[in-house]
Amino acid sequence: MASNLGRLFSSIFNLSAPKLVLPCIRSEPPLTRSSINSASRLVSSSAQKPQSDQENINKEQREAVERDLENKNEDDLEEEEGGGGGIQANEETGEVGGPRGPEPTRYGDWERNGRCYDF
Amino acid sequence: MTTCIPAGGGKLHYQVTDCKGHGLQGCRKTSSVSGVTFNRCSQKELSWSSGVSKFLNIQRCNFSQSPISENWRIIRTVTSSCLRDGSTKFFDFAVIGSGVAGLRYALEVAKHGSVAVITKAEPHESNTNYAQGGVSAVLCPSDSVESHMHDTIVAGAHLCDEETVRVVCTEGPDRIKELIAMGASFDHGEDGNLHLAREGGHSHRRIVHAADMTGREIERALLEAVDKDPNIFVFEHHFAIDLLTFQNGSDTVCLGVDTLNTETFEVTRFNSKVTLLASGGAGHIYPSTTNPPVATGDGMAMAHRAEAVISNMEFVQFHPTALADEGLPLKPTKTRENAFLVTEAVRGDGGILYNLAMERFMPLYDERAELAPRDVVARSIDDQLKKRNEKYVLLDISHRPREKILLHFPSIAAECLRHGLDITRQPIPVVPAAHYMCGGVRAGLQGETNVRGLYVAGEVACTGLHGANRLASNSLLEALVFARRAVQPSIEHMKSSGIDFSASNWWPRPVVPKSLGTNTMDKILTFTREVRKELQALMWRYVGIIRSTIRLKSAERKISELEDKWEEYLFQQGWEPTMVGLEACEMRNLFCCAKLVVSSALARHESRGLHYTVDFPHLEESMRLPTIIFPASPVKSTWSSRQLHKQPI
Numbered sequence: 068m069a070s071n072l073g074r075l076f077s078s079i080f081n082l083s084a085p086k087l088v089l090p091c092i093r094s095e096p097p098l099t100r101s102s103i104n105s106a107s108r109l110v111s112s113s114a115q116k117p118q119s120d121q122e123n124i125n126k127e128q129r130e131a132v133e134r135d136l137e138n139k140n141e142d143d144l145e146e147e148e149g150g151g152g153g154i155q156a157n158e159e160t161g162e163v164g165g166p167r168g169p170e171p172t173r174y175g176d177w178e179r180n181g182r183c184y185d186f
Numbered sequence: 187m188t189t190c191i192p193a194g195g196g197k198l199h200y201q202v203t204d205c206k207g208h209g210l211q212g213c214r215k216t217s218s219v220s221g222v223t224f225n226r227c228s229q230k231e232l233s234w235s236s237g238v239s240k241f242l243n244i245q246r247c248n249f250s251q252s253p254i255s256e257n258w259r260i261i262r263t264v265t266s267s268c269l270r271d272g273s274t275k276f277f278d279f280a281v282i283g284s285g286v287a288g289l290r291y292a293l294e295v296a297k298h299g300s301v302a303v304i305t306k307a308e309p310h311e312s313n314t315n316y317a318q319g320g321v322s323a324v325l326c327p328s329d330s331v332e333s334h335m336h337d338t339i340v341a342g343a344h345l346c347d348e349e350t351v352r353v354v355c356t357e358g359p360d361r362i363k364e365l366i367a368m369g370a371s372f373d374h375g376e377d378g379n380l381h382l383a384r385e386g387g388h389s390h391r392r393i394v395h396a397a398d399m400t401g402r403e404i405e406r407a408l409l410e411a412v413d414k415d416p417n418i419f420v421f422e423h424h425f426a427i428d429l430l431t432f433q434n435g436s437d438t439v440c441l442g443v444d445t446l447n448t449e450t451f452e453v454t455r456f457n458s459k460v461t462l463l464a465s466g467g468a469g470h471i472y473p474s475t476t477n478p479p480v481a482t483g484d485g486m487a488m489a490h491r492a493e494a495v496i497s498n499m500e501f502v503q504f505h506p507t508a509l510a511d512e513g514l515p516l517k518p519t520k521t522r523e524n525a526f527l528v529t530e531a532v533r534g535d536g537g538i539l540y541n542l543a544m545e546r547f548m549p550l551y552d553e554r555a556e557l558a559p560r561d562v563v564a565r566s567i568d569d570q571l572k573k574r575n576e577k578y579v580l581l582d583i584s585h586r587p588r589e590k591i592l593l594h595f596p597s598i599a600a601e602c603l604r605h606g607l608d609i610t611r612q613p614i615p616v617v618p619a620a621h622y623m624c625g626g627v628r629a630g631l632q633g634e635t636n637v638r639g640l641y642v643a644g645e646v647a648c649t650g651l652h653g654a655n656r657l658a659s660n661s662l663l664e665a666l667v668f669a670r671r672a673v674q675p676s677i678e679h680m681k682s683s684g685i686d687f688s689a690s691n692w693w694p695r696p697v698v699p700k701s702l703g704t705n706t707m708d709k710i711l712t713f714t715r716e717v718r719k720e721l722q723a724l725m726w727r728y729v730g731i732i733r734s735t736i737r738l739k740s741a742e743r744k745i746s747e748l749e750d751k752w753e754e755y756l757f758q759q760g761w762e763p764t765m766v767g768l769e770a771c772e773m774r775n776l777f778c779c780a781k782l783v784v785s786s787a788l789a790r791h792e793s794r795g796l797h798y799t800v801d802f803p804h805l806e807e808s809m810r811l812p813t814i815i816f817p818a819s820p821v822k823s824t825w826s827s828r829q830l831h832k833q834p835i
Contacts, residue, residue, distance in 0.1 A: 176527075
């Protein structure tokens with residue numbers, strides 16, 4: 068339920084005013100806290116949500132991403148335990164005991180979850 | 187003034203008088219060769235095994251296969267004398283650094299004598315621990331040593347020493363097997379064979395790894411073995427200050443190292459028959475680096491001060507896209523210890539690079555745009571930053587599906603979110619980060635240096651393997667191979683050395699600055715921290731990825747001025763030349779390494795591998811030789827360029 072709510076919030080933000088946020092950063096240095104907040108307030112009023120204070124809006128946006136990241140971790144865990152408790156081979160790479168997901172070296176450097184460790 | 191030869195270059199920047207009179211005969215020999223024959227020195231003549239001994243007049247190490255004799259009585263005698271006198275310790279072998287090179291060596295030589303492993307923080311704090319990629323080796327029947335060699339030499343822009351490359355690629359597989367026997371656990375496939383990955387630059391799958399924590403796993407296995415070994419004594423939080431050396435005729439001989447215990451603030455002198463320098467890299471000469479805080483180039487600086495020859499310092503490896511804290515909405519409260527590199531995969535998956543005016547700049551530099559090779563991207567970013575006088579560029583992946591972004595790059599998403607940035611909607615601020623030093627203390631094929639009794643292995647060494655650019659995953663391999671190769675000559679040297687207990691009095695001892703008082707120490711500390719930042723900013727600005735003679739000369743001048751300013755301040759506050767403190771000693775090492783990089787970069791009149799200069803933008807075949815830096819002249823020297831025990835009174 069919580070994860071659905073998270074997805075709902077994030078899709079509201081996406082549908083209602085994705086571009087409201089972007090112009091701020093395209094022409095200026097990256098978003099400051101105040102510009103995130105003012106953009107978020109605009110979004111929330113247009114979606115007819117109750118007026119929340121700045122902290123909550125920022126928090127919800129953050130929580131949406133956090134929830135999605137958590138769900139991704141849960142999915143990964145299920146994938147691993149699915150086969151009856153033992154360590155499964157990685158479907159993509161055929162490796163046992165190694166990192167899940169795509170081959171870390173597929174683009175030349177050694178990456179895990181987006182962070183590069185060596186090249 | 188350092189004597190610096192762009193080996194093989196038409197112009198040579200030094201004179202005979204710059205070499206110390208009583209020092210290396212070999213140096214004089216070389217200088218007489220300079221204008222006349224240097225240009226004609228072939229690669230073979232300057233090969234690493236013969237070159238070092240030929241030009242620098244050291245004896246080849248002749249050793250026989252002696253049986254392993256465990257003379258426990260001898261070992262116990264040495265041990266007990268180190269307990270008697272707390273401030274001077276006597277060991278057969280001293281190892282400076284606790285990364286893969288240091289520990290691997292320690293475990294072998296411990297079978298023949300007592301070993302002190304000296305490490306400046308916790309034993310696991312080293313570049314090794316952060317090397318979370320893999321180790322490369324020929325472990326597949328369809329792979330070949332020739333192929334690994336070829337890949338290494340191509341990556342190194344043909345500046346590698348072929349014999350070194352052959353040795354490393356040939357001995358690599360055995361070194362990996364030994365690690366496995368020691369308990370390091372590497373990933374395997376379902377068929378039970380080692381799982382090998384293929385990293386950029388390799389034409390075959392040959393990277394062995396442990397999940398994604400290879401360095402950490404190797405470090406863990408080695409530390410465990412070291413803990414169990416009764417002949418190895420680990421001295422944590424012991425910062426190495428200077429090597430203890432003396433002149434024996436034309437030879438410089440190393441008999442140990444002075445250290446500062448950074449927890450008790452006591453100086454401990456280590457007298458050893460053999461010393462292995464395995465102190466790692468110098469990333470912290472730059473403001474953004476993947477290296478942990480311990481990597482301040484201590485070994486390279488100590489070796490240079492001890493008159494060891496340094497080589498190829500201009501080849502500094504940068505990763506183009508590290509997360510730029512400057513560009514995060516909520517800046518981290520304290521400076522990040524080591525840079526967060528944003529993978530190539532972001533660009534591979536469609537990420538676009540923009541400058542701060544939101545102009546897509548890569549197409550201006552290369553038709554492959556963001557998919558151009560990493561070094562092209564690094565140079566392009568550097569060029570934009572310097573032209574526009576900006577601190578970072580932007581890497582935008584937000585146009586891709588949100589779910590895909592979070593699926594593939596959760597670490598970046600989480601880290602950015604922590605600092606107020608949502609990468610599914612906003613671009614990621616990135617800046618190049620210093621990652622690895624290809625150059626260092628020049629080593630022969632046995633890890634020997636021109637200083638007798640001093641061996642080197644790992645990132646601190648310049649063995650000829652990496653040439654002008656390191657091939658991915660070859661660094662752990664180099665460390666393993668050379669640590670092992672230095673063992674036999676070390677044992678032979680140790681056996682032929684006597685212990686002179688009075689030798690420990692030959693050098694004045696470093697002093698802890700108790701007399702200065704807390705107030706003064708605080709001022710010195712604060713100023714030193716500022717100076718460090720200033721040096722790092724200078725290095726990034728003037729000795730970055732794209733170089734030019736004008737900028738390098740500016741760097742030379744400004745670094746010298748900064749160094750004078752810093753030393754003047756210290757001495758004004760009452761600091762004396764034999765005083766030591768962690769930050770001050772690190773600072774002098776950083777100055778030393780920075781100057782080595784600048785001198786080397788100025789000496790190379792071509793662009794090759796990692797060294798790119800607009801004044802000489804092409805490869806020059808006649809310059810396909812290592813850059814060599816000989817010891818400094820005593821005429822004009824600073825606190826950072828002299829050993830502590832050789833300071834003028």
